[in-house]
Amino acid sequence: MDMSRKTRIKDMRYEDFNDNEYLEKxxxxxxxxxxxxxxxKINDIINWxxxxxxxxxxxxxxxxxxxxxxxxxxxxxxARFGWEVYRNSPRxxxxxMVFGTVVHKMAPVLKRLYDQMAEPKYVMAIGACAIGxxxxxxxxxxxxxxxxxxxVDVFVPGCPPRPDAILYGMMQLERKIKxxxxxxxxxxxxxxxxxxxxxxxxxxxxxxxxx
Amino acid sequence: MKEKLINRFDWLTEADVVMxxxxxxxxxxxxxxxxxxxxIKECGYDFLVDIVGIDYGDDLGTIYYIAKGSDTADTIAxxxxxxxxxxxxxxxxxxxxxxGQVYEREVHDFFGIVFTDxxxxxxxxLRERWKGFPLRKDYDxxxxxxxxxxxxxxxxxxxxxxxxxxxxxxxxxxxxxMYDDNDYIINFGPQHPAMHGVLHLRVRLDGEIVRTVDPHFxxxxxxxxxxxxxxxxxxxxxxxxxxxxxxGAINRHAFCLCCEKAMQIxxxxxxxxxxxxxxxxxxxxxxxxxxxxxxxxxxxxxxxxYGMRDREKIMDIFEETAGGRLMVNYHTIxxxxxxxxxxxxxxxxEFIPYMRKMLKEHHMLFTGNPIAxxxxxxxxxxxxxxxxxxxxxxPSGRASGWANDLxxxxxxxxxxxxxxxxxxxxxxxxxxxxxxxxxxIEQSLRIIEQLIDNIPEGPYTAQVKGVIKLPExxxxxRVENARGQFGVHITxxxxxxxxxxxxxxxxMVLVGALKEIAPGNKVADLIMLGGSLDYVIPCIxx
Ligand code: SF4
Numbered sequence: 001m002d003m004s005r006k007t008r009i010k011d012m013r014y015e016d017f018n019d020n021e022y023l024e025k026x027x028x029x030x031x032x033x034x035x036x037x038x039x040x041k042i043n044d045i046i047n048w049x050x051x052x053x054x055x056x057x058x059x060x061x062x063x064x065x066x067x068x069x070x071x072x073x074x075x076x077x078x079a080r081f082g083w084e085v086y087r088n089s090p091r092x093x094x095x096x097m098v099f100g101t102v103v104h105k106m107a108p109v110l111k112r113l114y115d116q117m118a119e120p121k122y123v124m125a126i127g128a129c130a131i132g133x134x135x136x137x138x139x140x141x142x143x144x145x146x147x148x149x150x151x152v153d154v155f156v157p158g159c160p161p162r163p164d165a166i167l168y169g170m171m172q173l174e175r176k177i178k179x180x181x182x183x184x185x186x187x188x189x190x191x192x193x194x195x196x197x198x199x200x201x202x203x204x205x206x207x208x209x210x211x
Numbered sequence: 212m213k214e215k216l217i218n219r220f221d222w223l224t225e226a227d228v229v230m231x232x233x234x235x236x237x238x239x240x241x242x243x244x245x246x247x248x249x250x251i252k253e254c255g256y257d258f259l260v261d262i263v264g265i266d267y268g269d270d271l272g273t274i275y276y277i278a279k280g281s282d283t284a285d286t287i288a289x290x291x292x293x294x295x296x297x298x299x300x301x302x303x304x305x306x307x308x309x310x311g312q313v314y315e316r317e318v319h320d321f322f323g324i325v326f327t328d329x330x331x332x333x334x335x336x337l338r339e340r341w342k343g344f345p346l347r348k349d350y351d352x353x354x355x356x357x358x359x360x361x362x363x364x365x366x367x368x369x370x371x372x373x374x375x376x377x378x379x380x381x382x383x384x385x386x387x388x389m390y391d392d393n394d395y396i397i398n399f400g401p402q403h404p405a406m407h408g409v410l411h412l413r414v415r416l417d418g419e420i421v422r423t424v425d426p427h428f429x430x431x432x433x434x435x436x437x438x439x440x441x442x443x444x445x446x447x448x449x450x451x452x453x454x455x456x457x458x459g460a461i462n463r464h465a466f467c468l469c470c471e472k473a474m475q476i477x478x479x480x481x482x483x484x485x486x487x488x489x490x491x492x493x494x495x496x497x498x499x500x501x502x503x504x505x506x507x508x509x510x511x512x513x514x515x516x517y518g519m520r521d522r523e524k525i526m527d528i529f530e531e532t533a534g535g536r537l538m539v540n541y542h543t544i545x546x547x548x549x550x551x552x553x554x555x556x557x558x559x560x561e562f563i564p565y566m567r568k569m570l571k572e573h574h575m576l577f578t579g580n581p582i583a584x585x586x587x588x589x590x591x592x593x594x595x596x597x598x599x600x601x602x603x604x605x606p607s608g609r610a611s612g613w614a615n616d617l618x619x620x621x622x623x624x625x626x627x628x629x630x631x632x633x634x635x636x637x638x639x640x641x642x643x644x645x646x647x648x649x650x651x652i653e654q655s656l657r658i659i660e661q662l663i664d665n666i667p668e669g670p671y672t673a674q675v676k677g678v679i680k681l682p683e684x685x686x687x688x689r690v691e692n693a694r695g696q697f698g699v700h701i702t703x704x705x706x707x708x709x710x711x712x713x714x715x716x717x718x719m720v721l722v723g724a725l726k727e728i729a730p731g732n733k734v735a736d737l738i739m740l741g742g743s744l745d746y747v748i749p750c751i752x753x
Contacts, residue, residue: 059402061409061431062749063456066500066537070526073519088403101749105338106409106430108363109402135449138441139434140345140352141337143359160537 006044007175009081017172027179043182050094050120051177052082054170057093057117059110062100064127064160071163083170090116095173096150101129101136102143114150120180122173125152126166128159135159212254212287219250232472232686236288241301244291248275248304255279256287258599258615259308260689261715263700264318266348267292271299271322274700276687276715277308280599280613283696284621288687293324303329310602310720321346321436336429336752345437346711389425390415399737401430407504407741408748410722414729414737421737424729426722432752439712444470444544444679447712451699452538454714455750457497458692461490462714462750463542468623469688469699470544473681480667482546487625488559488662489529489541490690491655495566496525497693498606498648498655505645505742506577509586514577521569528558544679546672559663563656570652578646587642591728591740594639601727602720605695607744610647611639617691629661644743680707694718694745714753718746 007014007023014020060068071078078084087093090113102110114123125146128134133144146152153176156169212235217223220243227238239247260276272292279285293299303326305312313335315326320335323344334341341357343350390396400411409430415422435454439447451466452459464486471478503518526536532552533541541548577583593603598611608615616633618626634650636643681703689698695717702711721744729737 063453063537065408066456069500069504069515070519070523070536073523074516075520075523101431101433103430103432104357104359105336105432106401107359108361109430111361112363113402135453136433136435136438138438140350140354140357140437141432141434148359162536 007178009171009174012171017175019172023175023179026176030179030181046182047178047180050182051174053085054081054083054122054174054177055085055087055092055094056083056097057090057095057113058086058088058099059096059113060099061102061106062129064099064129067160067163067166068097068099068126071166076163076167078167078170081167081170081174090114091118093117094120095122095124097124097126098130098146099126101134102146102149103141104143105141107143107149110146111149120182122153122177123150124154124156124169124173126156126158126169127161128157131155131157215254216247216250220247223247231684234286234288234687236290236685238290241291241293244289245302245304245307248289248307251277251287251289252307255281256285257308258283258602259304259310259314260286260602260696261698261700261713262311262314262318263711263713264322264324264346265702265711266322266346268348269296270294271296271324271347273301273318273324274685275304276698276700280615282620283604283615283617286687288685299324301326303327305329309600310723313719313723320344323347334429336432338429345434350437401427407746410741410746410748410751412725412737414734416734419733421729421732421734424726424737426726428719428722428748428752430752431749433749435753436712436714439709441708443707444681444709447709448543449540451714452540453749454753455692455694455697455716455718455747456537457500457747458493458694458697459537460486460493460539460541461690461692462697463540464490464624465688465690465692465697465699467542467544468690469686469701470679470681472688473684473686473701473703474544474679476545476673476675478546478673479670481669482671482673484625484662484666485547485551485671486542487629488659488666489533489539489547490624491658492525492528492559493539494693495652495655496522498652501693501742501745502573502645502648505739505745506583508738508742509583511577511583514573517569517573517576521566524562524565528555528562531555531558543672543675545675546670548672550671551666556663556666559659563660563663566652566656570649573649578649584642586736586739587640587645587743589640590732590736591641591743592639593724593728597727598639598724601723603695603724604720605691605693605717606634606647606651607644607721607724608695609634610636610643612637615696617689617696621689623690625662626658629658631658641740641743644745648745678707680705681709689715692717694721694747694750697750714750716750716753718748719751721746722751 096114125131130146133142136142154169154173156165158165213228216228229236256277257280258278260278263274265272270292275289277287293301301324305315315329316332316335318324319332320337321344395416397414399414401409411427413425435450448463451462454462499518499522503515506514529539530536532555533539593611595612598608598613604615612635614633614635619633631654634647636647683703683705686701689696697717698715700713701709704710724744725741729740
């Protein structure tokens, strides 16, 4: 099917988006091997539903989170796109939106939340900090970009990005979802959740802290 | 005060007690610290503003800023040093000023100084297994030493809590249990939607009743203070906005004022007035968001949407003049970055009556709502004495009746020429903390109203040299941000980078207040209490 019709979102035209080459290349890759016509139709219907009800898991650590609040409030109102059901449990969320700086102490938490999300899942890195450390590039405690820890689908630059920019990023993700083949989603590596062995890890304070 | 001190302590000489930067600075030996601290407290200095740790190269030292509770502008600085870099030990002052406990923990985390008799010296921001003390000058920032952890670390309190013995020098740690096996402990955060940021609370429950609250910080510790040491002064300005992003402009103002004071720059009147207007607009925006999210914590999502709606008006004004919405990046050392937009006056003037009308609506919708007041009344009382002992400044402190507004006590910028009231309440309960924010918005509107028609003509910034160097010395400047007294301490050695920068975060002590007021309440109220204190976590963690 014609890409521009397939990836249509409201009255945004195909040419209004940047990075269309990425999407075209992506589609080409996905199409390799061909698809059954019936399956393709069902696929389109499923993707139509999926892309219009993306439920975000909020992971707002700092300043960018305020712009997320603005986005969810009346003026920018992301409910127009069907994304307003933000979930506070990773098990119910489709997309992990990382707003703000991720630091060493937070990194395992982020990784764990991502692992707990159900497939298919997506990640958006929003703001300079989440993309690559941002203004804290020279800090000793900041993770220089969440893509060091988890795979990222969409990056939204800015410090902080305007709510419009975040909406645009969300639309890009929506387009990506629309062209995917639901029955052959890209495989994610399997994760085993480790349960720490408290007895083994239990601190020997005298040694550890006094060093 | 100086005579009083010298008369009382015969070992104090004239050289130890000097007036600098408008305050008395006293240098003492560690062994004499407690003695003099007690005396200072007796003289009415009962508000410990901050403890600044400094690595002088050979010595590790601390500076204590202490103010009078009855007049928060009156400050004394107490300095002490330890020359032992391996095992630096200083006496604690946390039994004299209660809030000292958490400040000492912070200094311990960053410099490795051990405070004898401080009951809880866990690391505050960094994880327990972090190697090295980052704010020491010889800290090795090699990422190989402290790699990004791939799994959560167990908390030290799962086992026991270190306790210091005073008679041995730093070696003798005994361990006491913090929780026992029968305690029911739940974790709030670090990633909890109602936690206003990435705060982690370990809450001990008895059924539904909160028994103790133990906050864990550091989930957004970005190392700003260390970064400042390698940045030039104009570069640092960008970081101050990102501390307490809801009062970004005000924090930046503090840093600018501190540098201007040190360099003795005369700021043009136009800039002074415009800065003040910006600060007050920021305060309104912050209070609106604080109000909205507190109501949301109580289940009223409508209030949040209303607050954000009004806030957008301010964002528009900012954007037009400064180009940024949330991060305005507008104040600079010597003035402001750009002249105001031709529409600025008109927009602000339109905003004032609009906001007044909306305030009425907010009161009608929520303040008078019996369900809301029923929930807030009589919950979470913070007494005046506790507020001072814990250093709870800002609206939360004023709700307990503590007159601590620096805009009145030590007027900076254009606050001395405007007429406004310092809103005080006496209850110290959740409702007081709630309603005081709305009243402060009214006062801020009053300030803006008086200034907006009187913006003087003239240049918007002073002539400042390309490379900014501060003369050698310690500088401390506080301003009143939307959460309380925000302080900037700069130690300069005359270079283009500061030697040490420390920010006093008003939010850090607010979390301390939560420890005080939450026990005895229900878990559901814990969230509301947090909302009523309105802390911003990145400001705590820095
Ligand atoms: S990108 Fe900028 S606004 Fe966003 S979290 Fe980082 S510093 Fe804050």
